[in-house]
Amino acid sequence: MLARRCFPRHLHYPSNGVVSRQINVHLPPDSNLNSLCVNGRLKDALFAMAELGTEVSFHGYDTLITRCISLRALPEGQRVHAHMIKTHYRPNVYLETRLLIMYVKCGSLGDARMVLDGMPNRSIVSWTSMISGYSQSGLHSEGLELFLQMLRTGMTPNEFTFATVLRSCTGPCGLEHGMQVHSLALKNNFESHIFVGSSLLDMYAKYGKIHEAHRVFDMLSERDVVSCTAIISGYAQLGLDDEALDLFQKLFKDGMECNYVTFASLLTALSGLAALNYGRQVHGLVIRREIPFYVVLQNSLIDMYSKCGNLAYSRKIFDSMPERTTISWNAMLVGYGKHGLGQEVVKLFKSMREVKPDGVTYMAVLTGCSHGGLVDEGLNTFDCMLNEQRVKPDIEHYGCVIDLLGRAGRIEKAFNFIIDMPFEPTSAIWGSLLGACRVHANVPIGEFVFQRLLDLEPENAGNYVILSNIYANAGRWEDVSSVRQLMKEKTMMKEPGRSWINLDKTVHTFHSGDRTHPQKEEINAKLMELFVKIKEAGYVPDLSCVLHDVDDEQKERILLGHSEKLAIAFGTMHTSYSGTIRIMKNLRICVDCHNFAKFVSMVVPLADDDMLCLTESLPNISNISLKDDHITGSSEQKGDTSIPDYTS
Template sequence: MRLTRHVLPSIRQPFSNSRNLITYTPHFHLQQPLLQMALSAFDTNFQTYNDILNECVNKRAFREGQRVHAHIIKTRYLPSVFLRTRLIVLYTKCDSLGDARHVFDEMHERNVVSWTAIISAYSQRGYASHALNLFLQMLRSGTEPNEFTFATVLTSCTSSTGFILGRQIHSLIIKSNYEDHVFVGSSLLDMYAKDGKIHEAQTVFECLPEKDVVSCTAIISGYAQLGLDEEALELFRRLQGEGMQSNYVTYTGVITALSGLAALDLGKQVHNHVLRSEIPSFVVLQNSLIDMYSKCGNLTYSRRIFDTMYERTVISWNAMLVGYSKHGEGREVLNLFTLMREGKKVKPDSVTMLAVLSGCSHGGLEDTGLNIFHDMTSGKIGVEPKMEHYGCVVDLLGRSGRVEEAFEFIKSMPFEPTAAIWGSLLGASRVHSNVDIGELVGQQLLEIEPGNAGNYVILSNLYASAGRWEDVRSLRDLMLKKAVAKEPGRSWIEIDQVLHNFHASDHSHPRREEICVKVKELSVSFKEVGYVPDLSCVLHDVDEEQKEKILLGHSEKLALSFGLIATAENVPIRVIKNLRICVDCHNFAKYISKVYDREVSLRDKNRFHRIVGGKCSCGDYW
């Protein structure tokens, strides 16, 4: 028996049959004698139908639910709005959206519960525009939304158009006096956070008279997703102190923030919270832990979690692959990718191949990376290469010094190259001092992205390395004219669960005098064992003495020196930089590792550098 008929033209296309979203097989059936006995009588009443439908809903028994629906039709029983709504809920829970919509469309009378049920059905499955259209139809019908309707429809206000409508819904919520309801407030702040309006989200949160785990989690996750990691962590601490009970989603948001901060000790502490709370091992939480430990420089912990997972999704594999790639562990990337393909349970996707190609690029395995890309283009892997994969090949060729070949590859691409791809080639031209191609690419980038300060900086570096100071000055004048501001370099280090931030030539730290003395002392002692400052890292046309002074003020050196002062011997020093680490600071860190016999971990915006005994895991190849 088939109950599905044609739905409205605007939503017909997504549903080819009554159960097209997910092929659902119930794990168990209702007791057949009980069902048969209940449906054998033609005088079945409301209570009988209600009891059986509730059982079908609870057990997601699709076939049995269809039989009940068929019996209602055959006996010409006129179900109430309540029973029809129960049918909508049943079909929705059994992933049969077409049947749910058919029942709804045949309802001559609808109440707020039936409207909310069908809006929720579309919203939960990602059909935001349909959910919003239904909400507008509901308002036109004269049915007043309740708190559950508002909370449901707000989850569909995600696109730019949806957000505009979401603001209008917020106004309606205020007029309807539902703004203080915790469900509605949580959905509101989640909507604002996802659109990047974190201050509006914070305002909604603070105005809630009652805050539950859902609203607390929504605001913490909002901060984390926008990269406001310290704010997310601070809020989590505050709410924990106020007695908030966290769930796995809360911890996932906090762990995401700790990933951005690379706060390993705090990450371990939160992980211990998770273990003590005996929260089930949800895959999304484990994936976040893999990512967090990886970004904190501890691949051993990442792999330990990965290896003990009962279930791995493609996101799990990708998190581990990206971790190895960022650490320059190209061989481990290839080994894990081989293991993934041999297992055949999870298929590689676009992100997988980005991680693999990037791993080959960072690991100096350019020929292997090119062969893998060839397998992609020939269809052997099952993932069609996109613009991002072509960009990885450009990066791979550029890092290995094959700048001219990378330039020719860009010209042969089936896509129009993006600014990111040109930027990758510009960076390679700077590293390998290819002024001709670098200048050509740089000038093109200044036209494509006139407001991107990074392009000006890299091109300035290239001119400075060639001694073309007049061109450097011209670029600086152009930046001033266009009001382009370079993002200031910032480094930070976590000591005793406290984050210490440093900027270039920083004088704000409480121990600034001690740090400055230490930096100068290190520079002198390192020169005695072979350290030579790389003055090409200074983009100012000044004498060598002044250039050395500028180098000593780099934020990485300040953070590294403070790490030596503030930590015990043999304790690893872990420093994070918001931009790329310069060559001179990289060399400086290698000497700290060698002279003081300390492991040094440097994480910049692109990758990790693990330095032991004066040797870096990147092989000086970044």
């Protein structure tokens, strides 16, 4: 078009008797490089480049490098770079930066750094691209070091640089560095920039500074799906699940945009809350909004259903996945392990072919074996880990083996394993063995372990309680008194046991021996009714769970007052017997309450539907909708379109 406009009008249309002049259009010699690249003929373009020799222009090189970047074509990119050197072409800052970016995108950081180091002049884009390369490869200290080097040259970072370098603020000194970068961002007026702010709040959340993270979030000049997801995820990753859910509901009401990452993060919070109803509705929302079921989201769903007690549904999702990552397998293995299905853990692990196990996989298998009582399988797995040497066991893996041996009653073997392991034992390791000493009544090792724990965490009341438990179990009531006296002197208080149940949007909390609930008489009557029924079914109270020197009748009474039993009795009073009673606890359940719950499940009849649900296919949950500021199920739907629940 431009060339045409340059020609005088009279030369375009020769009139009769006038001989037209021959027009020669002078295109640059490398003009065909662009069309070759655009048409996907990179190899031909490179051949043309070689033929052209020194006649390749700035635009020609730019076209070639851009194509190499988009194709992540490293060898081809190297040929372009080599051609520049061979023909003594002197690229400008822009073109050298493009070369650097090509190496970064192709994962060749060493070459990228050589380009940067050889640049006589560098732009902010050159620096930022190199820092970004380091940050994306997890080379955080290199990224930070380069950032400092950049500052020393007097270069001022821009919003891209801040958003990038904040990702490198991780590890032991990351918070300190991050706060310094934050100061600099403030000075340059970038704190409220949406990309910089999102990185900042994410950095603070990852260090547990959730208030600072939220403050940055509130300061943002605008909000988008990434910044909203980052703050929700920040709460969820810290285990502040209620807060994550509340914030999601608020932002959702305000019209926040959601994508698969938002829902994956939200599902993490719902898993922590064991909030199956919300989890189901999020699943429904994902379907209704036609959010793509990327692997990350499916992994979150597997985890949510298993943590909410709906393991069969996790497996349905797992089996339906067209593609699985190691995390998908880990989530499923963890699910089986948490449900005590050790055999399933081992079976699934053995069938794991499509992806390689990682450290989390081994943790899941070892804990699964530990909870399922599969000692030999667990030890074999650990040996396998040592032999293969692909994943190096860390102290947590050793901890799992100690737990495995301890739970199985092999206390001395567990003790020797601790002594021989290549790590300094932590309080968690000794704590695991102390728990095993309580279960398997090993007083001498228990006393030794308690002394080690006294050195490591003298203020942990739980260790004193377990030791007193060990003494109580051995009938050494004087020692029990001594330990309790020691606790009193140190003014230690064990966190009291507490259970709660969510009924009709109200949370009912019970403490041990609670007599404060308005329905205490009915609860007590129901408790006695259940007690009689389960005793007939074979339940025998486990009096060893009582740590007081009282007679057996008194021990039974104390056991019956445990908060979870009160919550169970209350649940059966108000929940249809065909439904699930879901109780949350702040502490681990005692053995007697565990047995109590199992027997109650046996004597309280389930409706046939619950049993049938196990074999049902994925139900249609597209009718589930969001109403007002709460996520609720639609009351207008016909038939049962909810995801079935078979956890009772």
